[in-house]
Amino acid sequence: MPILADLKNAIIYSNPVFVLLLGLCPTLAVTTSLENALGMGMCVIFVLVLSNVTISAIKNFIPHQVRIPVYIVIIATYVTVVNLAMEAYLPDLYDQLGLYLELIVVNCIILGRAEAFASRNSVSSSFVDGIGVGIGWTLAALLVSFIRGVMGNGSIIIWGDIGIRGILETPATAIGLPYGGFLTVGVLLAAFAYIGNRKKQKSECKGVERW
Amino acid sequence: MVDYMAIIIGAMFINNFVLVRFLGLCPFFGVSRKTSSALGMGLAVIFVMTVASVVTSVIYIYLLEPRGLDFMKIVVFILVIAGLVQLIEMAIRKYSPDLYKSLGIFLPLITTNCAVLGVALLNVSTDYGLIPSVVNGLASGAGFTLALLIMSGVRERLELADVPEAFKDIPVAFVSAMFMGMGFAGFSGVV
Structure with a gap:
């Protein structure tokens, strides 16, 4: 299955957060619960897909020298749309995410995809790319928030009241605090580096056998 | 005066931009390998954050808010900051080539530093006036520089340490940032 292999490759071996180290700030800041990570992930996917589509649609009209400011204005417009919509329809989540919702505009993943992919490819493939990269970020954030939720709070809260509480009798509250985020992400980065190193070693070994 | 002290201590220690608010992590991990470059980056961030706080507060208080255009703040602020960084870069290159040599390479990186936009948005969302905004910008930049300098000292030592293969570098x-964060968590409740 080539699509599955591509997906595995995109999520594990070139994960935007754990391997490419992009979009770290929101990954640490909003991952105190699955609900926050899920909400933030939806916003990132929305902005990423729409900015990718818009930029690839108008790429032939943008003068090369001013392309970055144009991209930033397009992204900022969609971030404003997301902010106003969240404030109106999901005010609780809006308060929880706070500043970080507005700061999607400086998330390097979005500008990075605009520059590296959407400015060179067709509208439809930019659309697919936006969804893929957005899901990659969301999965990474969900992984971090799952670990932090279970260990730091003893609960898995998916949305509102839906979820499991009281998994651990005495949760390690520190994992849910800001510095616990650094520890969780640090250990996950090491785990991804370990997987990557082992894959590299395996392919090197194969090469040796062939000789 | 007490208010300003509260803002300064709050922005530098209690709500440290890097360790508590998680803003500006890319330069925090990217430029902290050597103390000298960390210092250069830190000074550039202090400078840009202070100037950006002044300009964005003036624009917000006198231009956007009276006209009911506060929903435009994200678009306006990011453009203002990007333009400002360009302008500062040009001015430093013209008037102080020495300073440009030491800070120049860091300035373009600052445009995409979420800490600068973060402090501008924070100033307006907490309803700071012009002077408190400037104080907040200066103190936040100083807090960022403090964290960056400590981190660079730690990482210079780590170069010599025997670290497991998978844990190397980032x-x-x-994990070191976690220990620093634990230290900074001790400041909570000071003000």
Whole structure:
């Protein structure tokens, strides 16, 4: 299955957060619960897909020298749309995410995809790319928030009241605090580096056998 | 005066931009390998954050808010900051080539530093006036520089340490950041 292999490759071996180290700030800041990570992930996917589509649609009209400011204005417009919509329809989540919702505009993943992919490819493939990269970020954030939720709070809260509480009798509250985020992400980065190193070693070994 | 002290201590220690608010992590891990470059980056961030706080507060208080255009703040602020960084870069290159040599390479990186936009948005969302905004910008930049300098000292030592293969470089820096964060968590409740 080539699509599955591509997906595995995109999520594990070139994960935007754990391997490419992009979009770290929101990954640490909003991952105190699955609900926050899920909400933030939806916003990132929305902005990423729409900015990718818009930029690839108008790429032939943008003068090369001013392309970055144009991209930033397009992204900022969609971030404003997301902010106003969240404030109106999901005010609780809006308060929880706070500043970080507005700061999607400086998330390097979005500008990075605009520059590296959407400015060179067709509208439809930019659309697919936006969804893929957005899901990659969301999965990474969900992984971090799952670990932090279970260990730091003893609960898995998916949305509102839906979820499991009281998994651990005495949760390690520190994992849910800001510095616990650094520890969780640090250990996950090491785990991804370990997987990557082992894959590299395996392919090197194969090469040796062939000789 | 007490208010300003509260803002300064709050922005530098209690709500440290890097360790508590998680803003500006890319330069925090990217430029902290050597103390000298960390200092250069830190000074550039202090400078840009202070100037950006002044300009964005003036624009927000006198231009956007009276006309009911506050929903435009994200678009306006990001453009203002990007333009400002360009302008500062040009001015420094013209008037102080020495300073440009030491800070120049860091300035373009600052445009995409979420800490600068973060402090501008924070100033307006907490309803700071012009002077408190400037104080907040200066103190936040100083807090960022403090964290960056400590981190660079730790990482210079880590170069010599025997770290497991998978933890090398960035992962061990994250774990060190955790210990720094624990230290800074001790400041909570000071003000």
